[in-house]
Amino acid sequence: MKHKPALPLVNTPGSGNSGCRTPKSVMVRLNNQPITQGEIDHFVYVACKKHGASPVWVTLSNRKTRRRWGTAWPTQRRVTMYRHSVWVFLHEMAHMLVPKGTGHGPAFARRLDELIDMWASLNKEEIMEVKVGDKVKIREIHPRDAWYPNRDRLEGLTLTLDYVGREYQDTPGFIDCGGSSPIGGYYRFAFVRVEGI
Ligand SMILES: [Zn+2]
Numbered sequence: 001m002k003h004k005p006a007l008p009l010v011n012t013p014g015s016g017n018s019g020c021r022t023p024k025s026v027m028v029r030l031n032n033q034p035i036t037q038g039e040i041d042h043f044v045y046v047a048c049k050k051h052g053a054s055p056v057w058v059t060l061s062n063r064k065t066r067r068r069w070g071t072a073w074p075t076q077r078r079v080t081m082y083r084h085s086v087w088v089f090l091h092e093m094a095h096m097l098v099p100k101g102t103g104h105g106p107a108f109a110r111r112l113d114e115l116i117d118m119w120a121s122l123n124k125e126e127i128m129e130v131k132v133g134d135k136v137k138i139r140e141i142h143p144r145d146a147w148y149p150n151r152d153r154l155e156g157l158t159l160t161l162d163y164v165g166r167e168y169q170d171t172p173g174f175i176d177c178g179g180s181s182p183i184g185g186y187y188r189f190a191f192v193r194v195e196g197i
Contacts, residue, residue: 017091017109017112019104019105019106019108019109020109020112020113020116021109021113022112022113022116026116027087027116030085030086030087030090030116030119031083031085031086031087031088032085033085033086033087034084034085034086035084035085035086035089037058037060039086040058040060040089042122043089043093043118043119043122044056044058044093046118046122047093047097047115047118048096048097050118051097053096053097054077055077056077056078056079056093056096057077057078057079058078058079058080058081058089058092059078059079059080059081060081060084061080061081061082063082064082065082068082069081069082069083069085069088069091070082070083070088070089070091070092071092072092072095072096074095074096074100075100077096079092079093079095079096086119090112090115090116090119091112093115094108094111094112094115095108097111097115098111133160133161134160134161135158135159135160135161136158136159136160136161137156137157137158137159
């Protein structure tokens with residue numbers, strides 16, 4: 001999704017961004033950078049794992065609202081984003097990874113700075129090249145694939161990469177590797193066919 005026109009702003013009063021050491025120009029760039037569900041899934045997995053936090057369920061809402069760009073419910077581990085930008089995502093994720101009652105205080109600003117750094121380093125990561133027919137070894141399963149009936153038996157298995165494309169997302173027998181990259185590198189929207197299960 002494109003954001004037009006580009007917003008020169010990153011916050012509304014009291015949103016805690018002023019406490020960040022990240023330059024405002026970077027914040028503005030991130031707030032004009034659209035984010036995809038695949039990028040969200042990947043980041044949520046890495047960030048929650050690093051902090052030993054429960055998974056977070058992020059919804060990209062198309063409902064129009066002038067009042068807010070996103071909402072976070074830390075107790076329910078849920079985020080809804082109305083503006084689908086990297087910046088809004090990182091802001092709401094910071095709420096999910098600070099102690100209760102932190103609000104937009106200094107601890108929030110520090111966490112947000114850290115998540116901005118994490119975003120930058122993750123996105124410099126090499127994207128692993130995989131092709132249909134490649135044999136890939138499952139290293140770990142993304143928590144969002146918990147619906148898969150034989151999840152516990154998949155780790156360590158060698159599977160055949162069957163298709164690369166998001167349209168197979170809800171097909172039984174396919175695993176979404178977009179988040180955790182169970183085959184040992186970062187790549188997105190790839191799906192593997194499970195053999196012998
Ligand atoms: Zn906030």
